[in-house]
Each structure stands twice: as structure tokens, then as C-alpha cells.
Amino acid sequence: MTPNKLVFKNITRRRGRFIFTLLGIVIGMASFVTFMALGGSLKSEIERESAALGANLVVTPKGSCAYEQVSILTGEQLPTTITAEEVASIRAIEGIQAIPYLAERSAIDSRPVSVMGILPAETKEFKGWQITAGAYFPTENADGAVLGSVLAEQFKLLPGSEVRIRGTMIPVLGVLEETGGKDDLTVFLSMPVAQQLYKQQDRVSYVAVRVDKIEEVDLYALKIKDQVSLGVVSDKQMLNSVLGIVGTVNMTLQLIAAVAILAAAFGIVNTMMTATYERKREIGILQAMGAARSTIFKLFMLESAIYGLLGGIGGALLGLAGSHFAAPYISQNAATSFVKGAQSSIDPLMLLGAVLFSTLVAIVSGLYPAWKAAKLSPVEAISYE
Amino acid sequence: MSNAIIKTQNLCKQYGSGATLVQALRGVDLEIERGSFTCIIGPSGHGKSTLMHLLGGLDQPSGGSVAIDGQEISSLSGKDLAALRACKIGFVFQFFNLLQSLTATENIEVALMLAGVPDALQQERARELLKLVGLSDKAGAKPGQLSGGQQQRVAIARALANDPPVLLMDEPTGNLDSAAEAEVMAVLEELNRGGKTLILVTHSNEIAARAGNLIRVRDGLIEQNPALDQQLKKIA
Numbered sequence: 001m002t003p004n005k006l007v008f009k010n011i012t013r014r015r016g017r018f019i020f021t022l023l024g025i026v027i028g029m030a031s032f033v034t035f036m037a038l039g040g041s042l043k044s045e046i047e048r049e050s051a052a053l054g055a056n057l058v059v060t061p062k063g064s065c066a067y068e069q070v071s072i073l074t075g076e077q078l079p080t081t082i083t084a085e086e087v088a089s090i091r092a093i094e095g096i097q098a099i100p101y102l103a104e105r106s107a108i109d110s111r112p113v114s115v116m117g118i119l120p121a122e123t124k125e126f127k128g129w130q131i132t133a134g135a136y137f138p139t140e141n142a143d144g145a146v147l148g149s150v151l152a153e154q155f156k157l158l159p160g161s162e163v164r165i166r167g168t169m170i171p172v173l174g175v176l177e178e179t180g181g182k183d184d185l186t187v188f189l190s191m192p193v194a195q196q197l198y199k200q201q202d203r204v205s206y207v208a209v210r211v212d213k214i215e216e217v218d219l220y221a222l223k224i225k226d227q228v229s230l231g232v233v234s235d236k237q238m239l240n241s242v243l244g245i246v247g248t249v250n251m252t253l254q255l256i257a258a259v260a261i262l263a264a265a266f267g268i269v270n271t272m273m274t275a276t277y278e279r280k281r282e283i284g285i286l287q288a289m290g291a292a293r294s295t296i297f298k299l300f301m302l303e304s305a306i307y308g309l310l311g312g313i314g315g316a317l318l319g320l321a322g323s324h325f326a327a328p329y330i331s332q333n334a335a336t337s338f339v340k341g342a343q344s345s346i347d348p349l350m351l352l353g354a355v356l357f358s359t360l361v362a363i364v365s366g367l368y369p370a371w372k373a374a375k376l377s378p379v380e381a382i383s384y385e
Numbered sequence: 386m387s388n389a390i391i392k393t394q395n396l397c398k399q400y401g402s403g404a405t406l407v408q409a410l411r412g413v414d415l416e417i418e419r420g421s422f423t424c425i426i427g428p429s430g431h432g433k434s435t436l437m438h439l440l441g442g443l444d445q446p447s448g449g450s451v452a453i454d455g456q457e458i459s460s461l462s463g464k465d466l467a468a469l470r471a472c473k474i475g476f477v478f479q480f481f482n483l484l485q486s487l488t489a490t491e492n493i494e495v496a497l498m499l500a501g502v503p504d505a506l507q508q509e510r511a512r513e514l515l516k517l518v519g520l521s522d523k524a525g526a527k528p529g530q531l532s533g534g535q536q537q538r539v540a541i542a543r544a545l546a547n548d549p550p551v552l553l554m555d556e557p558t559g560n561l562d563s564a565a566e567a568e569v570m571a572v573l574e575e576l577n578r579g580g581k582t583l584i585l586v587t588h589s590n591e592i593a594a595r596a597g598n599l600i601r602v603r604d605g606l607i608e609q610n611p612a613l614d615q616q617l618k619k620i621a
Contacts, residue, residue, distance in 0.1 A: 001491055001494035001495050001497070001498045001504065001507055002498065002504050003498070006487075006495060006498070009486050009487060009491075010486065013486045281482065282482075282484055285478075285482045285484070286495070286499065287443070287467065287470075288441070288443060288470060288476040289470070289471065289476070289495065289496045289499050289543070289546075290467050290468065290470045290471020290472070290496070290499040290500055290547075291467060291499050292463060292464045292467035292468070293463055293464075293467075294464065295467070295499065377444070378438075378443040378444070379438050379443050379444045382443070382478070382482075
């Protein structure tokens with residue numbers, strides 16, 4: 001017999017209570033791990049999208065706030081208040097490469113997709129795209145669509161087929177090689193075709209700017225502001241503000257999970273208190289056999305720690321499954337749309353941390369019941385009926 | 386040199402205070418010889434169990450002293466007192482008090498574990514003890530699968546786990562029928578012949594009559610009553 005074996009025998013004595021208490025901590029930890037995993041994915045996805053944008057500066061409509069900046073990274077629909085003249089003024093500045101985008105939305109088979117109006121040749125070069133099937137836009141105003149690889153596969157769209165955008169059948173010209181970002185889930189149209197379809201003649205959503213000399217990025221931001229009355233934000237500023245928003249959302253979710261864990265912790269306290277009362281006489285017998293108060297304390301602490309350890313492992317596994325299955329369903333709004341297909345960022349250290357955290361919570365929960373058990377006098381415990 | 390394994394001097398125990406003060410023991414002096422068989426008898430509520438708890442180091446006296454195997458217990462810390470209980474005293478209770486979720490072997494192993502015996506050595510020792518009490522075939526049985534007499538014999542085996550010199554028993558046959566009582570008493574007397582000191586609290590005159598020593602407790606004091614002792618001897 002070892003303390004571990006004794007505790008295991010005790011803990012499984014009341015199987016129903018054991019399972020329900022364990023379920024409490026498993027569910028609490030699972031929600032925590034799910035939100036942590038999704039939060040981790042969000043952060044890495046945002047950083048990747050920011051890099052994929054390939055811009056040092058982004059020109060946005062005047063008065064844009066962080067929400068629009070999120071939308072730029074996620075491919076959400078944006079106000080189209082930047083005019084062709086303003087685009088031309090920006091593009092006239094020497095030492096920069098400025099690429100305008102018209103960001104719109106449509107639906108294929110009732111599922112929302114991003115539609116992006118682009119300048120075909122420049123954007124291809126800017127982004128370094130490769131074609132994996134079919135052909136790219138032959139001209140700057142070619143009628144047709146080039147699709148992101150994931151989107152093409154999702155909707156079984158091959159070059160030669162047609163896709164309905166805003167009621168118009170558009171022929172699919174080609175499919176881009178996978179980029180790993182939101183471009184994989186986007187329908188690209190040439191700018192004139194997109195502007196016509198969305199009735200946004202001579203208007204774009206934002207302009208991505210790459211400067212030749214990165215050390216002069218602030219200077220160029222000022223130059224652009226001199227030329228046009230629009231918002232200019234650096235990629236770093238944008239990254240920070242987007243991470244700030246998503247971080248807040250994430251923090252809120254984790255707080256909700258923390259409440260679930262707190263409730264589970266009280267479940268452990270309750271179970272252990274009941275065990276203390278139920279086993280009062282047994283505690284006395286153990287004391288008569290030579291168990292010191294510290295031994296009784298340790299046995300009860302070990303029992304609660306086992307709840308935490310098993311609950312943590314169960315919660316981590318369920319949380320992983322949760323984040324895997326939940327991700328596609330919660331990617332329909334701006335703040336969480338980064339998680340599309342981003343389960344790869346699950347960190348084994350985070351899982352280990354979750355198990356340790358759960359064990360720690362259980363140990364803290366077990367302190368009071370274990371103290372109550374240990375402070376029983378042998379005579380009082382033995383005489384208990 | 387005295388051969389006393391347990392010795393008390395002016396042993397007092399009181400509970401509560403003020404109007405609720407109860408003097409459970411009021412100055413008990415006794416010596417229990419090593420290897421003796423002593424019965425503590427007396428009416429209910431007169432201090433027998435309190436005396437047993439103090440003699441076994443389960444409780445601390447309010448006054449006076451108790452020495453177990455030469456060691457004064459009132460100066461011991463809780464931890465040292467627990468260690469003393471593990472090695473020097475084996476307890477047997479009226480209601481057996483086996484751990485219900487454990488088998489006979491495991492119940493004995495717990496006592497060994499508490500005394501720090503390594504897991505690997507526990508099983509062999511438990512097997513020896515079950516053989517000693519005639520229950521080798523019940524090693525894997527849980528208390529619920531054993532008769533009262535068998536449960537009490539497992540409890541005796543458990544009390545003997547760490548080979549304590551003293552067995553301290555509170556009504557060990559109080560919950561048994563005559564046949565089971567005879568089985569248990571046979572085991573105890575065999576242990577006594579082997580050198581164990583037995584201290585047994587009982588209400589039963591038949592059992593008291595078999596003891597070499599009688600301690601009669603009345604109103605928290607030791608009562609000398611040679612006439613009653615004579616009567617018991619006649620029963621024996």
C-alpha cells in the first residue's frame with residue numbers, strides 16, 4: 001500500500017460523485033483551453049496576415065478606427081470612400097509602391113466569402129502569387145475571377161466553371177497557389193469588373209503601400225498625408241491595434257472560462273468536505289494506527305490534486321477537440337475570422353500549463369477540507385458515529 | 386527495575402469548563418506489567434474509554450502523567466505521539482473499524498505504510514499476520530464479505546502489523562456472538578502467551594475473569610474491590 005493507492009481507492013469509492021466532480025473541472029478547463037488555443041491561433045494568424053499584406057503603410061478612409069484595420073486583415077467589407085484621384089496622387093509619390101484594393105463580400109452557396117477588386121499585374125507582383133491551375137488575368141480589366149486555393153476546393157470551382165457574384169455569372173480563370181492566409185479564401189476580380197459589379201465606380205477601400213527605404217517609412221506617411229486627406233497607418237501600428245482588440249475579446253472569453261473553473265473548484269471543495277465528514281471515523285482509525293495530522297492532510301490534498309490532474313488532462317484533450325471543431329463555426333465575425341484553418345498553433349507548453357494550472361486550482365480547493373480533516377482529534381474522530 | 390510497560394501517575398482528564406466541566410478521570414495511578422493480560426472494567430460513563438484513550442496516546446491528559454514503554458507522552462509532539470502509536474500500540478475496536486473499500490490484506494498494509502514499511506515488504510508481512518489469525522484464505526476479501534468474528538480477527542492482525550508490544554482493545558468481543566467471541570479470545574490468549582501485553586476494556590464478566598489483572602474504574606478513579614475480584618475468579 002502506498003498513499004497514492006490508498007487515495008485512488010478512496011477517490012473511486014463513490015464513483016458517481018467522482019465522475020461528476022471531475023466533469024466540472026474537465027468542462028471548466030476545456031473551455032479555458034479552447035479559448036487559449038483559439039487565442040493563440042488568432043495572434044499568430046493576425047501576425048501572418050499582416051505579413052501577407054506585404055505593406056509598410058496602409059491608407060484607409062479618413063476617420064477609420066481599429067475595427068476597419070481588423071477588416072483589412074480579415075478581408076471584410078470596407079467603406080469605399082477613397083477616390084481614383086486620391087489613389088493616383090498616392091501612386092504619384094516617388095519611392096513607394098501603392099496597390100489599391102476594393103474589399104467586398106459575396107456569398108457562394110449561402111456562405112459568405114471575401115471578394116477583392118485588384119490591379120491584376122501589380123498585385124500579383126506585390127504579393128508574389130503563383131498560379132496552380134488555369135490562368136491569371138490576361139489584362140487589367142479582364143472579365144473573370146481568380147480564386148484562392150481553399151475557396152476553390154471548398155466550392156469545387158475549377159478553371160472553366162463559373163461563380164455567381166452579385167447575380168452575375170463570372171468565369172473562373174484560375175486558382176492561386178496556397179498562401180496560408182486569407183487570400184486562400186478570397187475571390188479576386190480585376191478592379192474595373194469589381195467596381196462595376198459593386199457599383200463603386202472609381203472608388204477603392206484601401207491602399208497598401210510599400211516604401212523602398214524602410215527607414216523612411218514615417219516620412220512617407222507624412223508625404224501621403226500631405227497629398228490626400230486620408231488616414232495612414234503603419235503596419236506595426238495596425239498590428240498593435242488589431243492585436244489589442246483581439247486581445248480584449250480573448251481576455252473576455254478567458255475570464256468566462258475562469259468563472260467556469262472557479263465553479264468547478266467549489267465543486268472540489270464540496271466533494272472533499274463531504275468526504276471529510278463521511279470518513280471522519282476512518283480518519284480516527286488512521287490516526288490510531290499512527291497517522292500524524294500531516295499524513296491525513298497530505299492524503300486529502302493528494303485526493304484533491306488528483307481531481308485537478310485528471311480534470312486538467314481531460315480538459316486539455318476536450319479543449320483541443322473543442323478548438324478544432326469550434327474554429328470553423330466562430331470564424332464568421334471580424335475579431336475571430338483569423339482562426340480559419342489555424343489549429344496548427346496549439347502549443348504543447350500551453351497544454352502542460354493548463355494541466356498544472358488545473359492541479360494548482362484543485363490543490364488550493366483542497367486546502368480547507370484537508371485542514372479540517374487534519375485538525376480532527378483522534379478521540380473525536382474515532383467516537384464519531 | 387520496574388517491568389511496567391505502561392505507568393500512570395495521578396492521571397487526570399477533564400472536558401469542558403465552568404458549569405459543563407466533566408472530570409472523567411480524577412487521579413489514576415496504575416502500572417501494567419509487560420506481557421500481562423489486563424482488563425479494565427466498570428460501569429458505562431465512569432471513565433474506562435477515557436483511560437484507554439490516554440493509555441494509547443490518542444489523547445493528552447489534563448494532569449498527571451502517562452509513560453508508555455518508558456516514554457512520557459505528555460511531552461511528545463503530535464507527530465511523535467503518532468509515531469509512538471504506530472510502533473508501540475495496536476488498537477482494536479468494538480466495531481472492527483476496518484476500511485471498507487480495502488481488502489483484508491490492504492487493511493493491514495495501511496498500518497504498515499503508516500509506520501514507513503516499504504510497499505514491497507508489506508504483502509509478505511500481511512500474509513504472515515492473516516495466517517496467524519487463521520484467515521489466510523480471506524486475504525482478498527473486503528470487510529463486507531467477512532463475518533463479525535473474521536472482521537475482528539483482521540482488525541487484530543492489523544493491530545499487530547508493526548509488532549507493537551501492547552494491544553489496547555475497546556470491547557473487542559462486544560459485537561460478536563459466543564462462537565465468534567471464543568475465536569477472538571483464543572487468538573488473543575495465544576498472543577498473550579507469545580508475550581504481548583493485552584489491555585482490554587470490557588463489560589463482560591466472563592472475559593474479565595480470564596484476565597490476570599483487573600482494573601476497576603468507577604467515578605474516574607481506580608476502585609479496589611477484592612470481594613468482586615474473588616467472585617470473578619470463581620466464574621473463571
